[in-house]
Every structure is written in structure tokens, then in C-alpha cells.
Amino acid sequence: MQRLRIAAAFGGLVLLACAALGQHAVAQPPVHGASETVPRQQPAQQPPTEPQSARPSASPIYGVTIPPGYRKWQLIAPAEEAAPLDELRVVLGNPEAVEAIERSAKRFPDGAVLVKLAYKRKPSPDFEPATIPGQPTTVQVMVKDSRRYASTGGWGFGRFVGGVAVDAAQHQTCFACHAARVKDRDYVFTRFAP
Numbered sequence: 001m002q003r004l005r006i007a008a009a010f011g012g013l014v015l016l017a018c019a020a021l022g023q024h025a026v027a028q029p030p031v032h033g034a035s036e037t038v039p040r041q042q043p044a045q046q047p048p049t050e051p052q053s054a055r056p057s058a059s060p061i062y063g064v065t066i067p068p069g070y071r072k073w074q075l076i077a078p079a080e081e082a083a084p085l086d087e088l089r090v091v092l093g094n095p096e097a098v099e100a101i102e103r104s105a106k107r108f109p110d111g112a113v114l115v116k117l118a119y120k121r122k123p124s125p126d127f128e129p130a131t132i133p134g135q136p137t138t139v140q141v142m143v144k145d146s147r148r149y150a151s152t153g154g155w156g157f158g159r160f161v162g163g164v165a166v167d168a169a170q171h172q173t174c175f176a177c178h179a180a181r182v183k184d185r186d187y188v189f190t191r192f193a194p
């Protein structure tokens with residue numbers, strides 16, 4: 001009971017924080033002034049952006065881009081976020097990331113990439129009790145490069161709305177939350193769904 005209450009309180013906190021940030025992310029226009037003032041890192045070291053994105057975009061601070069071909073990566077787990085965000089999420093990993101999770105590695109190898117896709121929910125038009133992904137909200141990316149991102153646990157972060165990276169202020173929050181909660185799992189929340 002006690003544990004349940006603690007778990008519930010903890011979950012509530014995380015969700016609240018996420019919701020606040022998520023709201024912010026959704027409320028932001030795709031192109032934000034702040035991102036223009038932040039010097040972008042050389043995209044040359046990064047793989048090209050997903051062709052679907054008409055405006056290739058690298059995240060401020062980290063220079064992370066949406067990895068090509070990620071929609072074909074393996075599913076690690078779905079997740080959902082309570083109101084007010086009311087989102088469905090899926091986390092996918094590239095082969096390096098999946099392999100590390102499979103063998104419960106203490107650390108992810110350089111080259112591991114995780115992508116989280118978030119959607120609004122909507123009722124299925126075909127079957128009322130079912131909920132399906134509605135409008136996409138954010139795509140979030142974590143890229144492991146222990147040298148380049150040494151000061152943030154070896155991870156570079158990117159949050160994209162409509163394929164365009166959000167502002168630097170939002171990117172300043174990523175590592176802090178991941179570090180506060182799951183430092184002992186190399187800053188990664190998601191584990192394989194059973």
C-alpha cells in the first residue's frame with residue numbers, strides 16, 4: 001500500500017513535469033526565435049535528416065537530427081501519458097540500442113540511438129472502444145556519443161515538432177530529468193515491454 005502510494009506520487013510528479021514540458025513543446029510554433037540565436041553545431045557529423053522533413057533541422061545545444069529510417073527500427077515499448085497531455089508514445093531503438101537493452105548492458109555503446117514518437121489519442125473510427133494514434137506531437141531523439149556529449153552522460157538530445165527542432169530552453173531540460181530518474185540505467189527510462 002505504502003509502496004503503491006509512493007509509486008503513484010512519483011508517477012504523478014513525472015507526469016506533471018512531462019505534461020508541463022509537453023504542453024510547452026506543443027504550444028511552441030515550429031520555428032522559434034530562440035533557436036535562431038543558438039549557434040548550431042556542424043550538421044556534417046550527423047546523418048542526413050529524414051527525407052519526409054521538408055526543413056532539415058538539428059537540435060540546439062546538441063546538433064542532433066532525426067535519424068533516417070528510424071520508422072523501421074525495432075519497438076522497445078509503448079507508453080502513455082495521462083491528461084492533460086493525453087498522449088500515446090512509442091519508443092524505438094536502432095540495432096545498437098536494442099542489443100544493449102537485450103543484454104541489460106550497464107552502458108549503451110556509442111552509436112546507440114533511441115527515438116520516442118508521441119501522438120494525441122483518438123477513438124478508432126472503425127471500432128469505438130479502441131484508441132488509436134491521432135495527430136503526431138513530438139519526435140524525440142537520444143544519440144549516444146560518449147566523447148561529443150561527455151557532459152550529459154554521453155547522450156545528445158533532440159526534440160522535434162513537425163520535423164523542426166524546438167528551442168534551446170526545452171533542450172536544457174532533457175538531461176536533468178533523465179539524470180534525476182534513471183542515471184543508473186545510463187539515463188534511459190524505457191525497457192522492453194514484456
Ligand code: HEC
Nearest residue numbers: 017018079116140141142157158159173174177188189190
Ligand atoms: C520531466 C522528465 C523528462 C524530461 C524533461 C524529458 N524526458 Fe525524455 N523521457 C521521460 C520519460 C518518463 C520517458 C519514458 C517514456 C515515457 O514515459 O514517455 C522518456 C523517454 C525518452 C526517450 C526514449 C528513451 C528513454 O529514455 O526511455 C527519449 C528519446 C527522450 N525521452 C528524449 C527526451 C528529450 C530529447 C528531452 C528534452 C527535449 C526529454 N526527453 C526530456 C522523461 C523526461
